Amino acid sequence: MANVVLIVLDSVGIGALPDAAEYGDKDAATLQHVCENVVKIEWPNLENMGLGKIDDLKGLSSSTQVKGAYGKLNSQTIGKDTTTGHWELMGIVLDKALKTFPDGFPPEITEDFKNRTGHDFIGNYPSSGTEIIKKLGKEHQETKKLIVYNSADSVFQIAAHEETIPLEELYRVCEITRDICEKQNIARVIARPFIDEDGVYVRTQNRKDFSIYPPGKTALNYLQEAGIKTIGIGKIDDIFAGAGLTQKIHSKGNPACIRSTIEALQSNAGSFIFINLVDFDMLYGHRRDVNGYYQCIKDFDQALPDIINALNNEDILMITADHGCDPCFTGTDHTREYAPLLVYSKHLSQEIHLGTRESYADVGKTITDFFKTEAPIPGKSFLSDIKI
Numbered sequence: 001m002a003n004v005v006l007i008v009l010d011s012v013g014i015g016a017l018p019d020a021a022e023y024g025d026k027d028a029a030t031l032q033h034v035c036e037n038v039v040k041i042e043w044p045n046l047e048n049m050g051l052g053k054i055d056d057l058k059g060l061s062s063s064t065q066v067k068g069a070y071g072k073l074n075s076q077t078i079g080k081d082t083t084t085g086h087w088e089l090m091g092i093v094l095d096k097a098l099k100t101f102p103d104g105f106p107p108e109i110t111e112d113f114k115n116r117t118g119h120d121f122i123g124n125y126p127s128s129g130t131e132i133i134k135k136l137g138k139e140h141q142e143t144k145k146l147i148v149y150n151s152a153d154s155v156f157q158i159a160a161h162e163e164t165i166p167l168e169e170l171y172r173v174c175e176i177t178r179d180i181c182e183k184q185n186i187a188r189v190i191a192r193p194f195i196d197e198d199g200v201y202v203r204t205q206n207r208k209d210f211s212i213y214p215p216g217k218t219a220l221n222y223l224q225e226a227g228i229k230t231i232g233i234g235k236i237d238d239i240f241a242g243a244g245l246t247q248k249i250h251s252k253g254n255p256a257c258i259r260s261t262i263e264a265l266q267s268n269a270g271s272f273i274f275i276n277l278v279d280f281d282m283l284y285g286h287r288r289d290v291n292g293y294y295q296c297i298k299d300f301d302q303a304l305p306d307i308i309n310a311l312n313n314e315d316i317l318m319i320t321a322d323h324g325c326d327p328c329f330t331g332t333d334h335t336r337e338y339a340p341l342l343v344y345s346k347h348l349s350q351e352i353h354l355g356t357r358e359s360y361a362d363v364g365k366t367i368t369d370f371f372k373t374e375a376p377i378p379g380k381s382f383l384s385d386i387k388i
Helices: 030-036 044-048 082-089 107-117 129-143 167-184 219-225 254-267 279-285 290-309 361-370
Strands: 004-009 068-073 121-126 146-150 155-161 188-197 200-203 208-211 229-233 247-249 271-277 316-320 339-344 351-357
Touching: 004 082, 004 254, 004 290, 004 361, 030 290, 044 290, 082 361, 107 121, 107 146, 107 167, 121 129, 129 146, 129 155, 129 188, 129 200, 155 167, 167 188, 167 208, 219 229, 219 271, 219 361, 229 254, 254 271, 254 290, 279 290, 316 361, 339 351
Parallel strands: 004 271, 004 316, 068 351, 121 146, 155 188, 229 247, 229 271
Antiparallel strands: 068 339, 146 155, 188 200, 188 208, 316 339
């Protein structure tokens, strides 16, 4: 039995969506700008899968002979968040924006936070995570007050030094805060632990996301109910609050998630394996590090042959994104963009152009279609287009 593998390259968008100006992202284009600002692009495996044919990407060929399918995905959901992007991929399209707080969280939320968690806080304004711990880290350690901040996304972030507030306590606080956010229609809480190295505060790999539950059944739920094993790797469990997942593998960082993906392929058949690779977004996009972003894609490209070699003859590999985070754009927030779509299977012997799809949800619809699972979710399957 065949596996379907869906890898989400977190934030690797491919150009501004038609409504991007409404989000202040009119000229955002993550992949285009990375290609334009690096001397030489060396992503041969992604190029061979058709990445350079989706859009004009400097340094990538548009005439490479491809054995696979490629296109890009429009987004119908309101927002440009990790949670909403992944939800749309699995068939949840939001027609109402999750709440954001450009002026910080109001007293009705912060007082509830203090009363229920037993912790006071400092901060409470939009900020880059690396900047706010640099600014408030010392005060946090002296007072033991948690650092609370947000961004343009629907998110409540809580930073704490691992020696000042133990991880277990930080996670407990985030669990409580998720309940507060559920009532306030805030997408997720993020635990942002940090340490100091030689007098400099740095974030650790112990980040953990606490998303609210999806507002309805996703492709994951329908697959699981039909007896299909669903495996979430990396942040997937956090993003869906565990809903619809049979197995949860909490690998941290791209290399560990890629290893877990290969192991899952080698030990499973007839399963849906869903992976989030967060490093593009977390380490480079938000920090506006274009060279680091390029290298991160190159590292993934170099790992692709190992993933492909782990595929059985019937397995399908899909690669896409959940939003953009253009490292050459203004600010430090996500950007509203198309998601690239690459599809590979050893059965695909010809080049297939999937065009511009109407919704990220086409991915979830195609996956449930492949597993012959009845799933009343939005989206249009492209299974017949790839003739598998």
